Amino acid sequence: MDTLQYLGQGFGVALSPNNLVTALAGTTIGTIVGLLPGLGPINGVALLIPVAFALGLPPETALILLASVYLGCEYGGRISSILLNIPGEASAVMTTLDGYPLARQGKGGIALSISAWSSFIGGMIATVGVVAFAPLLAGWAVSFGPAEYFMLMVFAIVCLAGMAGDKPVKTAVAVLMGLMLSCVGIDANSGVYRFTFGSLGLSDGIQFVVLVLGLFSISEILMLLERTHHGQTAVRASGRMLFNFKEGASVFGTNIRSGLLGFIFGILPGAGATLASAVAYMSEKRMAGASGRFGDGDLRGLAAPETANSASACGSMVPMLTLGIPGSGTTAVMLGALTLYNITPGPLLFQNQPEIVWGLIASLFVANVILIVMNIPMINVFTRILSVPNWTLVPAIAIITSIGVYAVHATTFDLFLMIAIGVFGYILRKLDFPLSALLLGFILGGMMESNLRRALSISDGDLGILWNSPITLGLWVLVAFMVALPFWRAYRGRRALPLPDAA
Amino acid sequence: MLYHRLFAACLLLACVGLGLTAWGYHAPYSYEPVGPRAYPLMLLVLLGAGALLLVCKPRLETGDEAEPRIVPAMLRKTLICLALMLALAALFERVGFIVTATLFGFGMARLFGGRWLPSAILAVVLGIGLYFLFDRILDVPLPMGVLAVLEN
Numbered sequence: 001m002d003t004l005q006y007l008g009q010g011f012g013v014a015l016s017p018n019n020l021v022t023a024l025a026g027t028t029i030g031t032i033v034g035l036l037p038g039l040g041p042i043n044g045v046a047l048l049i050p051v052a053f054a055l056g057l058p059p060e061t062a063l064i065l066l067a068s069v070y071l072g073c074e075y076g077g078r079i080s081s082i083l084l085n086i087p088g089e090a091s092a093v094m095t096t097l098d099g100y101p102l103a104r105q106g107k108g109g110i111a112l113s114i115s116a117w118s119s120f121i122g123g124m125i126a127t128v129g130v131v132a133f134a135p136l137l138a139g140w141a142v143s144f145g146p147a148e149y150f151m152l153m154v155f156a157i158v159c160l161a162g163m164a165g166d167k168p169v170k171t172a173v174a175v176l177m178g179l180m181l182s183c184v185g186i187d188a189n190s191g192v193y194r195f196t197f198g199s200l201g202l203s204d205g206i207q208f209v210v211l212v213l214g215l216f217s218i219s220e221i222l223m224l225l226e227r228t229h230h231g232q233t234a235v236r237a238s239g240r241m242l243f244n245f246k247e248g249a250s251v252f253g254t255n256i257r258s259g260l261l262g263f264i265f266g267i268l269p270g271a272g273a274t275l276a277s278a279v280a281y282m283s284e285k286r287m288a289g290a291s292g293r294f295g296d297g298d299l300r301g302l303a304a305p306e307t308a309n310s311a312s313a314c315g316s317m318v319p320m321l322t323l324g325i326p327g328s329g330t331t332a333v334m335l336g337a338l339t340l341y342n343i344t345p346g347p348l349l350f351q352n353q354p355e356i357v358w359g360l361i362a363s364l365f366v367a368n369v370i371l372i373v374m375n376i377p378m379i380n381v382f383t384r385i386l387s388v389p390n391w392t393l394v395p396a397i398a399i400i401t402s403i404g405v406y407a408v409h410a411t412t413f414d415l416f417l418m419i420a421i422g423v424f425g426y427i428l429r430k431l432d433f434p435l436s437a438l439l440l441g442f443i444l445g446g447m448m449e450s451n452l453r454r455a456l457s458i459s460d461g462d463l464g465i466l467w468n469s470p471i472t473l474g475l476w477v478l479v480a481f482m483v484a485l486p487f488w489r490a491y492r493g494r495r496a497l498p499l500p501d502a503a
Numbered sequence: 504m505l506y507h508r509l510f511a512a513c514l515l516l517a518c519v520g521l522g523l524t525a526w527g528y529h530a531p532y533s534y535e536p537v538g539p540r541a542y543p544l545m546l547l548v549l550l551g552a553g554a555l556l557l558v559c560k561p562r563l564e565t566g567d568e569a570e571p572r573i574v575p576a577m578l579r580k581t582l583i584c585l586a587l588m589l590a591l592a593a594l595f596e597r598v599g600f601i602v603t604a605t606l607f608g609f610g611m612a613r614l615f616g617g618r619w620l621p622s623a624i625l626a627v628v629l630g631i632g633l634y635f636l637f638d639r640i641l642d643v644p645l646p647m648g649v650l651a652v653l654e655n
Binding site: 195323432461 | 528550554589607626642645
């Protein structure tokens, strides 16, 4: 078994003292970032990129740091959902539905431990899935040419809009805005300056750290202005801290089902953790039928979204590593980090730099174990962080964000650009456009254009190359299906359950 | 629906404007069949179509309750917050990180409802603490500005 041998090598990388410390630091930072308002996995990961760069971390260590922060966020998001009824980030919205009632009933400790356990199982199922699927997909994707890649990205984008539930048009518009923003700067093929309007700062394009921090941090700070509360009084996690065997067994089926579901949603481009947790919750609720007390403190209702969101976080590594196409906002940021290191993710990465890929996959296992071990005894420390009032938190977040942006190029132009993007993001949020779609468009934009132009160079301008191979044709069918999906949904009437958006 | 429609209209105008700009992009020497302008123009056509749809049918995906309301007190706070951030950006290099971050931190802490003294203490701690954390420990160089004289 080649895979197992590679995985062994990966563990060699992940368990080296440096990387182990990195994973420990990453999971701690991630948990804190996940539970604080105003910071989520996307800007948490983006903030660490300049730091990883400045510290001169080797690429595999940097990637392990970012991945463990990501997983930590999925763990941390649940704490404020359960104790405060406020989701720390979008994918923890469903966790509030049953988590908060449990805490109110004095079962906060059980809720926290069982949700940590669920996250652990979800992460493990999905990581095993990554080990099984990623090499297969990578082996298959080696034969992809530029035309196939272009179509794959079109599919990813259409998928994003098709899965967006109640607002496909807004999602599509947001993606297109992201794609347009990626056109800014010198065109690599011809040297023409595009949309720079004579500005020197824009000539090598918008830095993605600037875009991410503007869109997600600055706009979030402006949103927080509307709820300037003075810290919150969390429900105290009292009573028994650990769930017992019976409770664990009662949610085991839910864990397995939601884990598989989350993994599949993670692989699909654009679906992501938010959708995965919502679908997992809904389907468990339907399965339980009358026997469930969903919405009223059912353990299954807590386990389902928590399992699904961490499974989907791990699952979203599959398209990022094998195809170089991100499946979620956070993996989009990680992809951007890799390009800063001049590493192009894709099938060849498995052949050329196995230590990066397998080190990352092994570190997903390691991070999951660290998180479950850390979360149960340290829960009181994390709960205390929740009571930090906004007036201390927001200035710190704002200053750290500015440092992160300044660190990229050491110009204040980027700071102004970040504020401008932040205001734009704030307006988009107010008008209910999904920001993560814009981010995905921005990350995919450059690759999409260069693949399209390369494909048309190969065929000497003949558009036929975009549908002449069986793979591209198959992708067209999928694209057509995804375009048709919203229309079919609208046709079925507006009976569909509203899903929280992925912003 | 006014703001939604207004935004979509601005987007549409921007598409037209950017389209006119992009029309002029021309590669002096070209080795490939697709020039620098085809791809952005294609995107702009799609984006424009989306914007047009949202101008004509703003209710398509938004209920009336989703219309943002502008509250004067909120707007004032938002503008102050923006002014603080712009000041931070403008003074970051000229005055130096520590002083700027302290002033900015104080302003933001007050804006988010902190009391005078705790805000001032927080701001000083943030300004100096973050400087040492990033510049000295994490190797992210930050400008000293006016405090450069203190460095030997």
